[in-house]
Amino acid sequence: MSEDEFAELVRDCPVLYHMTTEGSWLSIRRHGLWGTAALLDLFEVEGEARRLVEARRAASVRIRHPEHGGATIRDQKPLAERSLAACLEDGLRPADWYALLNARAFFSLTRARLLRLLNAGSYRAEAHDVIEADTASLVAAHRDRITLCAINSGFAARRAAPRGRSTFLPIADYPYAAWRAKRARGERVVELAVEPGVPDIAAHVRRVVRMRGGREIETLWRRG
Template identity: 60%
Template sequence: MTEHELGELLAGHPVLYHMAEAGSWPSIRARGLLSTSALLDLYGVEGAAREAVEAQRRAASVVLEAPGLGRAVIRDNRPLNEARLARALPEDLPVAEWLRLLNGRVFFWLTRERLGRLLGARLYRDASHDVLEVEAASLVAAHRDRIELSPINSGVTDPFAAPRGRETFRPIADYPYADWRRARGRRGEAVVELAVQGGVPDIVRHVRRVVRMRGEVEEGVVWARVAPDVLEG
């Protein structure tokens, strides 16, 4: 991806979106938006307990608690079917290793439409979520060396498990933006996900708003840089 193409991407997608468990914002604000693996490190989770969270499908969210750290929630990854995923991966990349790759990153959608699909999915539409609206240019400027781009939704396998592998996530400089633009057309998505290795410890510097949402309905503003009315959070 050239600097011109990066500028085009940021101009077209000035806001990024991250969906978190409802009530997660105070912890995220205090400690940063951490990857699953980074949270497991922070809370000292090891052995079989760590393997179950980091290298297997999570059918439910996992709550972590420790003295002095309080409570953190690792979301489920129910949209992922392990059998379909195995068929979508190269033979030399086991499902467990792919899941560790995902769990070592935090992910952002580039469009409100992608966020809406997740919020409206059968598994999530009846629950409330904290949605972080993040300034794309600010995040990229601060964390460019750890940012990767993906042309697919790497965490789902329905209705079709797109092929994926170690090259799915590419650094900005190596991302074949022009190729995906040609393949998908001007109205298509040359980039579907933006991922940050390890997480974003200074996420509060880049967040515009945090909105409590149920489905695609905004229930209220949890936090904003300038907000006259906010929810307790």
């Protein structure tokens, strides 16, 4: 991706969206937004629970720390094990894919993608804290640790998109021109991820809102 192409992406997608469990914002503001592996490290989780990094989570998992309080690690219900195994390339196993996902904190690049997630399955009935981050600000601070993805990497059902080691690409290596020829604005990159997370997420947040489905319930925080 050239610098001009990247500038176009930021103009088209000026806000990054992260959906998290209701009540999570205060902890995230204090400790940062982390992928699963880094969150387990932060909460000093050891033993059998470390298997969360390389195994499918059929349900969300609650973890606690005497100083940090509680945190919820989301389920991975949209990843059907058999479908995932069939679509993996480069000799990857499902455990490898889970490890790749759990090494990153993920953002959607459009509100349409966010709403699709908020209305998926059991999420539709639940309230969620939604973090809206400034794309340009976050990328300027963490560009060297950012990867882009052209698919929903956390979904694998029937006819799942092929995926492998090149699914997550640094900004410079992402084939933006190829996707621009195939997709409309806002769909040329599906996910932006930061490895292992964003420790200073509060510095890049525009707004945090509590939502249920497509409805905003309340504003939790707004940059002045």
